Amino acid sequence: xxxxxxxxKREVRAFFVLPxxxxxxxxxxxxxxxxxxxxxxxxxxxxxxxRGGGLMGAFFGGTMLFYLPLLVFAPVLTMRLFAEExxxxxxxxxxxxxxxxxxxxxxxxxxxxxFWCALWAPTLLYFWIVSGLGDDTVDxxxxxxxxxxxxxxxxxxxxxxxxxxxxxxxxxxxxxLTFMALGALFLIGIQxxxxxxxAARELCExxxxxxxxxxxxxxxxxxxxxxxxxxxxxxxxFVTVKVVQAQxxx
Amino acid sequence: xxxxxHLTKTYGDRVVVDDIGFxxxxxxxxxxxxxxxxxxxxxxxxxxxxxxxxxxRIRIAGVxxxxxxxxxxxxxxxxxxxxxxxxxxRVGEYLRYRAELKGIRGGQLSKCxxxxxxxxxxxxxxxxxxxxxxxxxRSRVGLADALVADPQLLILDEPTAGLDPNQIxxxxxxxxxxxxxxxxxxxxxxxxxxxSTCSRVLIINKxxxxxxxxxxxxxxxxEGGQVLVLLARSQRSQxxxxxxxxxxxRRVLDAETPADGFARLRLEVxxxxxxxxxxxxxxxxxxxLRELHREQTSLEDVFTNLTTREGEGSPDxxxxxxxxxxxxPSAEPKQKNGPEGPGTxxxxxEADGGKA
Numbered sequence: 004x005x006x007x008x009x010x011x012k013r014e015v016r017a018f019f020v021l022p023x024x025x026x027x028x029x030x031x032x033x034x035x036x037x038x039x040x041x042x043x044x045x046x047x048x049x050x051x052x053x054r055g056g057g058l059m060g061a062f063f064g065g066t067m068l069f070y071l072p073l074l075v076f077a078p079v080l081t082m083r084l085f086a087e088e089x090x091x092x093x094x095x096x097x098x099x100x101x102x103x104x105x106x107x108x109x110x111x112x113x114x115x116x117x118f119w120c121a122l123w124a125p126t127l128l129y130f131w132i133v134s135g136l137g138d139d140t141v142d143x144x145x146x147x148x149x150x151x152x153x154x155x156x157x158x159x160x161x162x163x164x165x166x167x168x169x170x171x172x173x174x175x176x177x178x179x180l181t182f183m184a185l186g187a188l189f190l191i192g193i194q195x196x197x198x199x200x201x202a203a204r205e206l207c208e209x210x211x212x213x214x215x216x217x218x219x220x221x222x223x224x225x226x227x228x229x230x231x232x233x234x235x236x237x238x239x240x241f242v243t244v245k246v247v248q249a250q251x252x253x
Numbered sequence: 254x255x256x257x258x259h260l261t262k263t264y265g266d267r268v269v270v271d272d273i274g275f276x277x278x279x280x281x282x283x284x285x286x287x288x289x290x291x292x293x294x295x296x297x298x299x300x301x302x303x304x305x306x307x308x309x310r311i312r313i314a315g316v317x318x319x320x321x322x323x324x325x326x327x328x329x330x331x332x333x334x335x336x337x338x339x340x341x342x343r344v345g346e347y348l349r350y351r352a353e354l355k356g357i358r359g360g361q362l363s364k365c366x367x368x369x370x371x372x373x374x375x376x377x378x379x380x381x382x383x384x385x386x387x388x389x390x391r392s393r394v395g396l397a398d399a400l401v402a403d404p405q406l407l408i409l410d411e412p413t414a415g416l417d418p419n420q421i422x423x424x425x426x427x428x429x430x431x432x433x434x435x436x437x438x439x440x441x442x443x444x445x446x447x448x449s450t451c452s453r454v455l456i457i458n459k460x461x462x463x464x465x466x467x468x469x470x471x472x473x474x475x476e477g478g479q480v481l482v483l484l485a486r487s488q489r490s491q492x493x494x495x496x497x498x499x500x501x502x503r504r505v506l507d508a509e510t511p512a513d514g515f516a517r518l519r520l521e522v523x524x525x526x527x528x529x530x531x532x533x534x535x536x537x538x539x540x541x542l543r544e545l546h547r548e549q550t551s552l553e554d555v556f557t558n559l560t561t562r563e564g565e566g567s568p569d570x571x572x573x574x575x576x577x578x579x580x581x582p583s584a585e586p587k588q589k590n591g592p593e594g595p596g597t598x599x600x601x602x603e604a605d606g607g608k609a
Binding site for chain 2: 009
């Protein structure tokens, strides 16, 4: 696993050396800054609105504005991981180093999780701003729950992105496939609003990311979601390792 | 150091490497020759574990490379054909990363990186960004990567491709300097490179091993024998009649008059002994030779001969026999290259692109 650490370090460094990281972070912060200030304005105009989690609850998972960009940004974070190495040929020295496939995959996964965390770290400032303004709706328990939810969602998203990058030849292909996979999860979540059948609705709610972050944002740490995220992530990583192994057979 | 048996690789139903077997002993420098698309890179990629063979056995330093690839890879320093590198990294940083990946830790790390930078002559660009380097530097960074963990075995896939003549000589010198100390398997299609660096040659064509031996044995066992060039102050016809009298001269390849009063002959002869006989014969005839040398291009002829055959059966490997001249086995396939050439249309070498 030492090799995984070495690989992760290189990935993170490469990501932050390239301009793409700064473009992504800038657009991301700009976007969420706008969303946050719009919501803050709304909540200051109507104090007491949306008691279920208040401003921060609404920001993290209360609106569609939160989910849609995730579908775009998550693929951008993971598309490079394998697809770029395959396109430039650097996969060959990597795969001929005395390192197993598990180390390679875990190293890249670790790096992807670091990107994911880097994306969310600045939002801690929003909590600081809100509590600095004397808003008593900031609930530290709920805040912890939100970040647990985000971490779990990240484990799932990054694992899916990693898998798509491993199966694609180009970064664009990887991004598109990831977008489609996450989009499918998202649509399943939306289905819960249209379905009449209770069991089916509950299933869709459970599978959709939509309801997951909404639940965590209310301060509820629902272990069903955590189990779901972790098991899909583990499966995706396992399949990624198999895909990487299979590529030696070409 | 390398022990390969019945190695086979297929892409779909196309056989790229077809049941080849060879050994490379410790300390040898072996050239791996073949036209483009012959399966050289695919073979090297199987040795380094990048590809898994469909069939066959590979042992690297006594380790089964198919069953335990990670351990086998520990003894290998590999330089892939097009030298893929991370363009955004600095040279020193890249080598440090590679060394770490190859299991070098702590204080050893800087020492290994420095040594590799020095050996591959890239110390002057250690803090430059790889993406900004020239092709020559990039391939030497690839070489430094292969050397960085001080492996017992170096596998270099066309290490001199894209280098200028000075750089080619430096790389050759570097490879030669490792003789005895390290085992080197180097693929190339540049023949002088092989003649000047390798102690032994493997020739592969269309996925099969078609020749094996030292450059000298390969030269003498080819049906071409040796080619001698003679220059004397004389008439062409006179020189030809003297030469034809000498035992061991097979035929006169061509004769020309390069300058007034001089004639030059190219002769195909059986062996080195004939050279002395020719010298004596010309002296006796009162024709002192101004020039008498063996033509050096014959490995090229061997290569061409072995790799352009269109044998319908298995192209027989050129053994390296004690009797240096057995013209029979190769005389027959040579005719197949003739005008009727039935096989020429079905499998051009280029179409075989084994590096897909």
